[in-house]
Amino acid sequence: MMSLDRPIFGFRRSMVTRLFGLLTTGGLAAGLVTGLLIVPPDAIQGEVQRIMYLHVPMAWNAYLSFAVVCACSVVYLIRRDLAWDRRAAASAEIGVMFTALTIAAGSIWGRPTWGTWWTWDARLTTTAILLFIYIGYLVVRQVVEEPEKRARLAAVIGIIGFLDVPLIRLSVQWWRTLHQQPTVFRVGGMMIDRFMLFTLLLNLIAFGCLYLYLMLKRTELEMVREILVAEQVRRIAHDE
Amino acid sequence: MMSRWVYIGLAYGLAGGVLVAYLAYLLAALRRSRLHLEDLQRTPHSARSPVEDVA
Known part of the structure; x- marks a missing residue:
């Protein structure tokens, strides 16, 4: 049996996963302590x-x-290799979770700061649209059974849906919004204290490692499931 | 009005809870699928394994 532990950039997949697991745990712990206490x-x-x-x-x-x-x-769409579809699906699921959590955390922050849990502000609305686009993407993947057709349809939605991301980024500049203007990437330099920036960067790196760890686990799951289905189909064909 | 720390606790607690729940789901599903695959592969069958096609 060929191993599922395929190398990633020359390193064993299980080793890379474990490394990102450790980096995530350490990074999140450090980010949490710095952000909440220091x-x-x-x-x-x-x-x-x-x-x-x-x-x-x-x-x-x-x-x-x-x-x-x-x-x-x-x-x-260029190569028609389902491995890329698997990666896209895994990333979409993780992205939906992070988008939902972003909206929830923003809403909890908005209540004591703006005095409301939600407002139809351009940034908030375009982010909610992004969430619904990719929930739709995941629904389409569940509904369409034929793998090639599912991958093709999902790829089109995945590409078109991404157009909303630059719109979210520019929404605070194009429209008058309650949401604040960019603090880090802005014309005229950053508007953030160095220690706060360090804490933000620490958390960004920790969350980046978390994303990679989740991606490795999620694609592995997708791979095992696909092998399972192929094995079952093979057995049914053999029995007949 | 709720203390500011209640909002902070709510945000961090919600994010932490969802992330841990998602990770637990992933690890459980992965373990279940691997066990199922091992079960299937324990019973002898024809020569070529689909693992070679997917992996």
């Missing part, structure tokens, strides 16, 4: 600004997830 509170927002060390990395992870969906979908 970094001083924001001068204007106070303690509640600590939610940003969670909200921002999750939002960036969501964009990264959908960028991967888009890239894998393009590669799938």
Whole structure:
């Protein structure tokens, strides 16, 4: 039997997964302690600004997830190799989870800061649209049974859906919004204290490792399931 | 009005809970699928394994 433990950039898959598992655990622990206990509170927002060390990395992870969906979908349409479809599907599922958590954390922050859980602000609305597009993507994957057709349809949705990401990014500049303007990537330089930036970057790296760890596990699951189905089909054909 | 720390606890607790639940689901599903595959492969069958096609 060929091993499922295929090398990734020359390293054993199980070893890479374990490494990212360890990096995630250490990174999240360090990020949590720094963000909740060490970094001083924001001068204007106070303690509640600590939610940003969670909200921002999750939002960036969501964009990264959908960028991967888009890239894998393009590669799938060119090569027609289902391995790329598997990667896109795994990333979409993780992206949906991060988008939902981003909206939830933002909403919890919004209540004490803006005085409301939700408002139809351009940034919030375009993010909600992103969530629904990729929930639709996952639904389509469940509904269509034929693997090639499912992969083709999903790839088209995955690529078109990603167009919403730059729209989310630019929404705070194009429309007058309640959501704040960019703090890190902005014309005229960053508007953030160095220690706060360090805490944010620490959490960004930890969440990035978490994304990679989840991707490795999720694609592995998809691979095992596909082998299972193939084995069952082979046995049915053999019995007949 | 709720204390600011209640909101912080709510946000971190929700995110942590969902992430741990998703990870638990992934690991459980992976373990179940692997066991199922091992069960199938324990019973002898024809020469070529589909593992070679997918992996």
